Amino acid sequence: MDENRQLSDKFMLRLPDGMRDRIKATADANNRSMNAEIISTLEKEYPDNFHEKILEDTLLNLSLAILSEDNGLKGDHLHSTLKILDNLKEDIEAVKRDFRLAKK
Numbered sequence: 001m002d003e004n005r006q007l008s009d010k011f012m013l014r015l016p017d018g019m020r021d022r023i024k025a026t027a028d029a030n031n032r033s034m035n036a037e038i039i040s041t042l043e044k045e046y047p048d049n050f051h052e053k054i055l056e057d058t059l060l061n062l063s064l065a066i067l068s069e070d071n072g073l074k075g076d077h078l079h080s081t082l083k084i085l086d087n088l089k090e091d092i093e094a095v096k097r098d099f100r101l102a103k104k
Helices: 001-006 017-030 036-046 049-066 077-102
Strands: none
Touching: 001 017, 049 077
16 A cells, blocks of 8 residues: 555645645545545546547547538438547547557
8 A cells, every 4th residue: 555655656746725625525424534525536537548539529529519400411422420420439549549558
């Protein structure tokens, strides 16, 4: 445990007035240390797959925007647009794979 503490990243943080007390109260209610409570909160906001989630959300929003608009996409134009989206999805999957490999 001591070795993990020495290898962990450390970050000094100034808290606004009253926040330390709120964190302490929440940590006590959850039977955790303040550090564990802060880490739990940060992990919810910044999950391990944070970059993957951004890519997926961007692709989904782009797809929905293209498909939901009545922008006159018909026939070949619609097919071309869908092909671009498929290619984009493949590119994003490749980036996600590379990102996972880089983390190892």
